[in-house]
Amino acid sequence: MKHQASKILATIFFLLLGISVSITQAQSPQDTLNQYIFDLQKNPSDTALREKIIKLAREMNPPPAIPEEARRHYVKASTLFDDAKQPSDSADAAEEFRQALLVAPWWGEAYMKMGLALETAQRYDDAIASLKLFMATKPQDEVLRKTQDEIYKIEAKAERAAKDKEQAAKEAQANAAREAQAAAEEKAVKERESSRLRQFCGTWGRVSNPRTEPGRGLVIGLNGAGELAVESIHGNTDRRNATISIDGRRIKIHSPGVMSDGWTYDWDFVLSNDGSTLSGRFSSSVPEGLHSEHDEVWRRE
Numbered sequence: 001m002k003h004q005a006s007k008i009l010a011t012i013f014f015l016l017l018g019i020s021v022s023i024t025q026a027q028s029p030q031d032t033l034n035q036y037i038f039d040l041q042k043n044p045s046d047t048a049l050r051e052k053i054i055k056l057a058r059e060m061n062p063p064p065a066i067p068e069e070a071r072r073h074y075v076k077a078s079t080l081f082d083d084a085k086q087p088s089d090s091a092d093a094a095e096e097f098r099q100a101l102l103v104a105p106w107w108g109e110a111y112m113k114m115g116l117a118l119e120t121a122q123r124y125d126d127a128i129a130s131l132k133l134f135m136a137t138k139p140q141d142e143v144l145r146k147t148q149d150e151i152y153k154i155e156a157k158a159e160r161a162a163k164d165k166e167q168a169a170k171e172a173q174a175n176a177a178r179e180a181q182a183a184a185e186e187k188a189v190k191e192r193e194s195s196r197l198r199q200f201c202g203t204w205g206r207v208s209n210p211r212t213e214p215g216r217g218l219v220i221g222l223n224g225a226g227e228l229a230v231e232s233i234h235g236n237t238d239r240r241n242a243t244i245s246i247d248g249r250r251i252k253i254h255s256p257g258v259m260s261d262g263w264t265y266d267w268d269f270v271l272s273n274d275g276s277t278l279s280g281r282f283s284s285s286v287p288e289g290l291h292s293e294h295d296e297v298w299r300r301e
Helices: 002-026 029-040 047-061 066-082 087-101 108-120 123-134 140-196 237-241
Strands: 202-206 218-222 228-233 243-247 250-256 264-271 279-285 291-300
Touching: 029 047, 047 123, 066 087, 066 108, 087 108, 108 123, 108 140, 108 228, 123 140, 140 218, 228 237, 228 243, 228 250, 237 250, 264 291
Parallel strands: none
Antiparallel strands: 202 218, 202 291, 218 228, 243 250, 250 264, 264 279, 279 291
């Protein structure tokens, strides 16, 4: 009976031992590393997790090997960085380094080179973050010193870039304000000019001819260019080619004759202060020397 009990206890002991070994094997550093990498690939911006991966990789003996896929991205990145001619080229290289570090996120050299590529791409904050991860891999003291000094240089560049950006924004804002002011002033000038011209617009009936009907007098308006133009004189639209000049409240109208009769007609008027009448001199003439003129008063219809 005792012998049977001993066998049962021994069996239980070995079963528990086997379970313990299985648990230990499931929690091996490599398995933990693999799980960390899997989690990082779902959240690449998790810097704390990267630091845990770097620490775990440093403690592993032997250290984890660099996968071939990571090397492929690393070589592509190094080639792009060496051939870079502008910041966007360096940004492309940094992206390839990033891909390599998603596969081997403990790889110090890749962090260092990505930091330099990001610096050249003028992404200074990202460059500093990458170099700090490189420093977390614990390179030699001399390399640590150089890397920290490089971070100081990048910080200076970042501060200068921020000031330049702020200054550029201020200049852009000032330019926009000047342009808006100039546009407002130009609009005001045009409005004043339009108002000055519109005071002459309308239908004017000659006071000396009380039978003048609306639309049968002198009709002045603004053309498509915003200029004063004669629309008709005594209902005759052939005189729309008449020319107008103004000087303050004074308006001069010159109209060639109708149907090539050779006559020309000129009005030299002054607008009254209340804008209700035009008064002045009317004259007509022909090339043969015939000429007549008299005073006229026109009232706004």
